[in-house]
Amino acid sequence: MGLTLTFRLLHTSDWHLGRRLYGRSRHREQTAFLDWLAATLDAERIDLLIVSGDIFDASTPSHRCQSRYYRFLHRAAGTACRHIVVIGGNHDAPALLEAPKALLSQLNVHVVGRAAKEIEQEVLTLRDAAGAPQAIVCAVPYLRDREVRASSAGESVADKQRRLLAGIKHHYKRVLNAARGRRDRLGGRIPLIATGHLFAAGGKTETDDGVRELYVGALVRLDAGLFGDDLDYLALGHLHRSQRVAGAEHLRYSGAPLAVSFADAGRSKAVLICEWGPSGRRIRELTVPCFQNLDRIEGDLSAIERRLQRRIDEGRPLWVEVHYTGREMRSDLGDILHRLTAGSSVEILRIRNRRQRSQLMRRADRVEELDELTPSEVFARCLAANHVEADVRPALTTLFEEVLQELYESGAASGRRSP
Numbered sequence: 198m199g200l201t202l203t204f205r206l207l208h209t210s211d212w213h214l215g216r217r218l219y220g221r222s223r224h225r226e227q228t229a230f231l232d233w234l235a236a237t238l239d240a241e242r243i244d245l246l247i248v249s250g251d252i253f254d255a256s257t258p259s260h261r262c263q264s265r266y267y268r269f270l271h272r273a274a275g276t277a278c279r280h281i282v283v284i285g286g287n288h289d290a291p292a293l294l295e296a297p298k299a300l301l302s303q304l305n306v307h308v309v310g311r312a313a314k315e316i317e318q319e320v321l322t323l324r325d326a327a328g329a330p331q332a333i334v335c336a337v338p339y340l341r342d343r344e345v346r347a348s349s350a351g352e353s354v355a356d357k358q359r360r361l362l363a364g365i366k367h368h369y370k371r372v373l374n375a376a377r378g379r380r381d382r383l384g385g386r387i388p389l390i391a392t393g394h395l396f397a398a399g400g401k402t403e404t405d406d407g408v409r410e411l412y413v414g415a416l417v418r419l420d421a422g423l424f425g426d427d428l429d430y431l432a433l434g435h436l437h438r439s440q441r442v443a444g445a446e447h448l449r450y451s452g453a454p455l456a457v458s459f460a461d462a463g464r465s466k467a468v469l470i471c472e473w474g475p476s477g478r479r480i481r482e483l484t485v486p487c488f489q490n491l492d493r494i495e496g497d498l499s500a501i502e503r504r505l506q507r508r509i510d511e512g513r514p515l516w517v518e519v520h521y522t523g524r525e526m527r528s529d530l531g532d533i534l535h536r537l538t539a540g541s542s543v544e545i546l547r548i549r550n551r552r553q554r555s556q557l558m559r560r561a562d563r564v565e566e567l568d569e570l571t572p573s574e575v576f577a578r579c580l581a582a583n584h585v586e587a588d589v590r591p592a593l594t595t596l597f598e599e600v601l602q603e604l605y606e607s608g609a610a611s612g613r614r615s616p
Contacts, residue, residue: 203474204331204388205242207278207483209234210249210434211453213288215262218458218516219546224261229488230454231269234468237483238278241470245323245332246278249434249451250286250339250394257290267297274304280323284338285310286394286434291338309336312344312368320376322383332388333380335372339394339435340365362419365395369423377427388429388473395419395435397442400450403460421448429478430471439467439482446480447471454485459518459547462491490515497523498530502537509541519548 214227238246253262273281283306285291291310298308313319321334345364346357373391380389398418421443424431431448439452451469456462467482492515494504501519508515517538521530531548538545 203472204244205473206245206247206332206388206390206430206432206471207238207241207243208247208249208430208432208449208451208469208471209454210394210432210451211251211286211437211457212248212455213251213254213453213457214265215258216254216457218456221516221544221546223455223489224265226455226488228265230485231265233486234454235269235272235276237468238273238276241483243276243278243470244280244325245334245390246273246281247334247390247392247432248281248283249392249432250284251288251434252283252286252294253289255288256293258293263293270301270304270306274306279305279325281306282321282334282336282392283308284336284392284394284434287339289339307334307336309338311338312340316368316371316375319372320379322379330383330387332390333376333383335369335376335389335391337369337372337391337393340368344368365419366423369393373425373428388478389427390430390432391424391428392432393419393434395433397421397433397436397448397450399443400436401438401440402436403438421445424448429473430480432469437461439469447478449480455488456491459491459493462493462518491518492516493518493520495520495522497521498525498527498533501534505534505537505543508543509538512542514542515544517543517545519545521548521550 212227212230216223216227237243252266258266270281281304283294285294289310294308294310298310301308307321309319319336321336322330323332323334325331342361345368346361369391376389376391380387396418398420400418429447431442433442433448433450436450437453437457438450440450442448442450449469452466454466454468456464456466465487466485468485469480470483471478471480490513492508494501494517496504498521501521505517508517519534521527527533527550530550534545534548
């Protein structure tokens, strides 16, 4: 790059403010993270903070969640960090994010909640205190189906998927070309950075990690080639595991900074710091402190009791999910375990009794828990239960998924709660 001055970017995403874990509030934990993040901006002398979507967990966040968010932005604007870029994710309501956009811009907080009508509005030139350009950011948010694809009567699901992919690619091509032109006019030496809230091809997810399909009924995955070979950093959101895209060091998901489920028990979380200077670009992970310990305990009753007792003896606050796999049928499992942990710092949030479920399944054709099914799976069960003829099920399923997609997107766009 030939830079003589250092420029530092901190990349984070998927805060999901307001998210609960089996009914438990995470206000303390989320506030602690934001306090840590604000302090980190100063400690690491960060110039640019990028938040790559899903700031909130719901499109109608509580006043408490919104207050937490705006307090953070106010505090962060008073740190060493000169610029903050926030893009909307699929969980966020664009109208809610963009409502204070003009006011936040006075604090150098740049918000892009939805695809802009004018493509240049997604291309940001960030300048230092002296007015010299430091970086160009393609601030591309989560792209909703109706923003990039014109519907056509009679088109098949495959046609819709192809047109959606083509629309997303066309949008990025236009934004990146506009950014490249602007960088050329500025001398071509400053970092070119892009954002996105999407599912990249090859991205890794896990069961129970809370990642929802972005486009209902279509496994839309974006290839890394979409972004070209001249991008200096890609700050992605949506996937909750920190990971590279196509193995590229500079194409990154930061991952969620807090555990989103018990699948994250014992796993460290991070934010990413990218630094440009005389020696080139350097990217490193900065581990986020654990603000709420989680544990997933599995086994028969004696194994679970032994492990729980060890956790109680440690004396630290802990939330636990129990998976009972013993051969003996124990209808009193919950009573036994809750008596064991009563008065301790260990709290059991969920008990999964596989033996009990196995017994039930032998008495019925199929027993499933509703919270383990997607809306599409529930609809499929409904078709089967009502003996809908097999040859009309695909058409009904397509129509259902179209309606569901519209509910997801219209709910987020208007600030209503999505299904």
